[in-house]
Amino acid sequence: MFNPFRYIADFLHLLSFLVLILKIRKTRNCLGLSYRTQEIYLAVFCVRYIDLFMYFVSVYNTSMKLLYISSTVFIIYLMKFKKPYCLSYDSASDDFPHYKFIYTGAAVLALLVHTDLAPFELGWSYSIWLEALAIIPQLHMLQKIKDVENITSNYVGALGVYRFFYIVSWIYKYSLTGDVCWTSLLGGIVQTILYADFLYYYLISLKSGKGMSLGV
Numbered sequence: 001m002f003n004p005f006r007y008i009a010d011f012l013h014l015l016s017f018l019v020l021i022l023k024i025r026k027t028r029n030c031l032g033l034s035y036r037t038q039e040i041y042l043a044v045f046c047v048r049y050i051d052l053f054m055y056f057v058s059v060y061n062t063s064m065k066l067l068y069i070s071s072t073v074f075i076i077y078l079m080k081f082k083k084p085y086c087l088s089y090d091s092a093s094d095d096f097p098h099y100k101f102i103y104t105g106a107a108v109l110a111l112l113v114h115t116d117l118a119p120f121e122l123g124w125s126y127s128i129w130l131e132a133l134a135i136i137p138q139l140h141m142l143q144k145i146k147d148v149e150n151i152t153s154n155y156v157g158a159l160g161v162y163r164f165f166y167i168v169s170w171i172y173k174y175s176l177t178g179d180v181c182w183t184s185l186l187g188g189i190v191q192t193i194l195y196a197d198f199l200y201y202y203l204i205s206l207k208s209g210k211g212m213s214l215g216v
Contacts, residue, residue, distance in 0.1 A: 003172055005166075014068075017071035036096060036138075046069070048127035049065045050123065090141075093141050135195065139194065
């Protein structure tokens, strides 16, 4: 079944990676960016796409999975190891306790919501909830900084919009087939709610043409 909203969401997700890499390379720093969020995203993709080399779905499917993983690895490399970019990483502001709340919280939600405890199914459910919560360290960091660079806000904005289109794609699929995946739907709703405050200020900044500030 062709689902145009799914493809729009996929490419918006890919665009968010490109925007972030552009921000780091253009400004030669990673100020305002959370390494912890990128680490969680890498965990999401590694868990979700563990079947990458087990069976083949399509060239598109395999290509997008590889692009998501490789882009995230490259971003982590720039932020943690590649000079001069890594020298500007603000570890003091990137202090959300992600191991305690994100990884553990996602595991609890996966066990509570997903009824199929088969390893692959449970791993997939865990990746959905992990992705839903992954943006929290980034939003926590931006709240501490308050004034957000335009490119950084575009990156987080692209993430929020792509998740919105995934929800639209699920509604579209339901309208055609009657099938609904509650784990994906609930995870997407939680993720969109987490983005809501940021997207509000992001849209205001776009309308005004001024820099973005949070909580003012």
